[in-house]
Each structure stands twice: as structure tokens, then as C-alpha cells.
Amino acid sequence: MATVNDHYLKLKAGYLFPEIARRVNVFTDANPDAKIIRLGIGDVTEPLPEACRTAMIHAVEEMGDRTTFKGYGPEQGYAWLREKIATHDFQSRGCDIDASEIFVSDGSKCDTGNILDIFGNNNIIAVTDPVYPVYVDTNVMIGRTKGMNEKGEYEGLVYLPITAENNFTASIPSEKVDLIYLCFPNNPTGSVATKEHLQAWVDYARANGSIIFFDAAYEAYITDASIPHSIYEIEGARECAIEFRSFSKNAGFTGTRCALTVVPKTLTAKASDGSDVELWKLWNRRQSTKFNGVPYIVQRGAEAVYSEEGQAQIKALVSFYLENAKIICEKLKAAGLSVYGGINAPYVWVKTPNGLSSWDFFDKLLHTTNVVGTPGSGFGAAGEGYFRISAFNSRENVNEAMKRMSHLMSV
Numbered sequence: 001m002a003t004v005n006d007h008y009l010k011l012k013a014g015y016l017f018p019e020i021a022r023r024v025n026v027f028t029d030a031n032p033d034a035k036i037i038r039l040g041i042g043d044v045t046e047p048l049p050e051a052c053r054t055a056m057i058h059a060v061e062e063m064g065d066r067t068t069f070k071g072y073g074p075e076q077g078y079a080w081l082r083e084k085i086a087t088h089d090f091q092s093r094g095c096d097i098d099a100s101e102i103f104v105s106d107g108s109k110c111d112t113g114n115i116l117d118i119f120g121n122n123n124i125i126a127v128t129d130p131v132y133p134v135y136v137d138t139n140v141m142i143g144r145t146k147g148m149n150e151k152g153e154y155e156g157l158v159y160l161p162i163t164a165e166n167n168f169t170a171s172i173p174s175e176k177v178d179l180i181y182l183c184f185p186n187n188p189t190g191s192v193a194t195k196e197h198l199q200a201w202v203d204y205a206r207a208n209g210s211i212i213f214f215d216a217a218y219e220a221y222i223t224d225a226s227i228p229h230s231i232y233e234i235e236g237a238r239e240c241a242i243e244f245r246s247f248s249k250n251a252g253f254t255g256t257r258c259a260l261t262v263v264p265k266t267l268t269a270k271a272s273d274g275s276d277v278e279l280w281k282l283w284n285r286r287q288s289t290k291f292n293g294v295p296y297i298v299q300r301g302a303e304a305v306y307s308e309e310g311q312a313q314i315k316a317l318v319s320f321y322l323e324n325a326k327i328i329c330e331k332l333k334a335a336g337l338s339v340y341g342g343i344n345a346p347y348v349w350v351k352t353p354n355g356l357s358s359w360d361f362f363d364k365l366l367h368t369t370n371v372v373g374t375p376g377s378g379f380g381a382a383g384e385g386y387f388r389i390s391a392f393n394s395r396e397n398v399n400e401a402m403k404r405m406s407h408l409m410s411v
């Protein structure tokens, strides 16, 4: 008799976004004329930069000629792309990262889940609360947790609250944890981590033999020059951190798919016999076996991000979303709400007014303004009483949503 991976049965079956869709559907069935504006899901809305499209069109043509046709590429990504990433994203910021330490992939979502393949089952794992749900669910799937308690937390994970009290950055735990997920600029709160804060994490990780998983998917949104873009700007990070980056949010590749993971060759963890094992070797083995690389065409598109035109075009794209975020922050502040984030990130984290729960505010907003956001409680227990508004939308929709919301608050 075939059996299933029982750990999947512990998952709260895709709760957040299906529940949002269900409530929106009930509302639109009853109010078919309502003009819904969705500021909920974290997907980009603006088209791919021209430099990327031009490069991909050229690459398609190369695929049509047997002298330039490409079959399987290197599982780790083409050297020309890895070199550009190493130079532009890391070495230019003083990070000692070599092209050979960069693994090109089809997404950070996949990589943040897949990375668990190379770690033992007995690690103590810490996540922030609220958190990008992928980190939690992939740990549940692979059997690193027990069931869920009444607070919606999985036993076996260490939850580090990120709240207004700690500027939405995780405080260093008093207990010992082995693997720590940090995401800055943060999804969902839009907060950033200072150099001092990340140094404290790196020092903690080195003192405890822990590994930091640093998700820098939103680094392009950093506007404050003092905020690090990479964990490798922090002294000692080559000894304790893996970094995830993506072309999804800076270049609009959410549907095109290209990302990268950095595994420094200096990074080790313990085997059960007590010996030190290089994580680079294990990740390289894992990728070579379970992954066959990102399409040549897509890697050429990603490479174009680093051209002069590409850089100008992604800057314009990011600025466009940041301007949306600024409008959202200003209008909601003017309406009397407490807002966080939105300055170095495309997300605005709003305190719900009058002590409303996240879902009550969701319903109120949907019913009175036809605007859809994301309840903070969907990202973790400490997100209760907060609400995420995404800046990924057209200017027209953002302006219209803010007009409706300022009206809502004044009545």
C-alpha cells in the first residue's frame, strides 16, 4: 500500500490567500458592480524591462540556429551571468564573493525550501513572526516540526517576534538556535536591518555555530544608504550565512523565473561524526542532481539587468513602486493610521485602527472601500492587529484605493 508524507497533513491547508479569495468571491457575488482593487498579493504588475526583453528575443533566435543552439547548460548557471552577479551585486559593495559561490536558480522561493535538503534533521530552527510563510511550511513538509498549536504556531520551531517594540527586526534570542531565517527588507512588515543589527546576528551565529539564511529579495528597494544590501557586507558573514536573491522584485521576473543563492566556500556545518563539512559541496551536489539549470534564454534576460540600460530600467521600475509606497504611507498617515515600512520596501505595514483584528479590518476595508489587502495575522500570530498593503500596482489603482481609504477613515 502506498503511503503519503504525513508531515504534509500537519499543514494548515494554504490558508491565507485562499481565504482572502473566498471572502472576496462572497462579496463580489453579492455586489457584482463593485470595483475591487487588490493591494494584497506580492506580485509585480509592470512589464519586463526592455533590455531584458531584447536580450531574450536575441537568445530565442540563437536557439533557432544550430551553430548557436544551447542544450543543457551548467546546473549552477552560465559563468557569464555568475561573473556579472559577483561583480555588480557583491564585489562592488565590498563583499568578498566569487562567481563560483553563486548558484543561479529558478526562484528564491524554491531555494529557501530546497536548502533544507542539505541540513540535518536535528537542527533547531528559528523564524521571525510574522514571516514569509514558505520558510515555515517547507520545514513542516520535511518533518522538522510537530503539529500546530492553538496559536497557529508549529511546535519545534522557535518564533522570534518582530513588532513595533523592536522596529520589526528580530531580537537576538537568549536560547541557542542552529538555523535562522532573516528577510530584510522584510516581507511582510517592510522593515530593514541596520549594519549593527546584522553584525549582532552574525556574531551570534559564529558564537553558536549557527547558519543564517538571509533572504535579500527586496534589496533593490533600499533607499537609505546606511542599510546593507547583502549579509556579506557584515564582517564574518562568509563563515555563517547563505544569501538568497531574486530577479523577481527588482526586474519583474516573477513570471520569467530567475534567482540566485550564494553559498560561500568557507561555510561549514557538522556531520554526525563531528567533522566539518563544506556546505558549498553539498549544495553543488544537490543542485547538480535535482536541478538542470535555468533556461539559457532567461539567463540572457537576467544578464541584461546588469547592462547600462538594464540598470537604468530596473531603477525606474523600483522607483515607480517606491513612489506608490510613499503615496500609500502619506495618505494612510493623513487618515490617522499608524504605518510602518514602505520606505525601503514595497510593503506598508499598517496597525489596524480601534483595536480591530486583522481579519475584521480586512472585512471592513473590503465592504466599505472594495480594497483588498492582506491580514497581518496570516503571516504569524504576532502579525495580529496589523495589515499589509502592497505597493505593487498601477499608480491609478493606488491613488483610487487611497482616495477610498481616506474617506473610510474620516467617517
Ligand SMILES: *Cc1c(COP(=O)(O)O)cnc(C)c1O
Residues within 6 Å of the ligand: 042, 106, 107, 108, 109, 110, 132, 183, 187, 215, 217, 245, 246, 247, 248, 249, 253, 254, 258, 259
Ligand atoms: C517575492 C519573494 C521572493 C522571491 O521569490 P521568487 O521565487 O524568486 O520569485 C523571495 N522571498 C520573499 C520573502 C519574497 O517575498
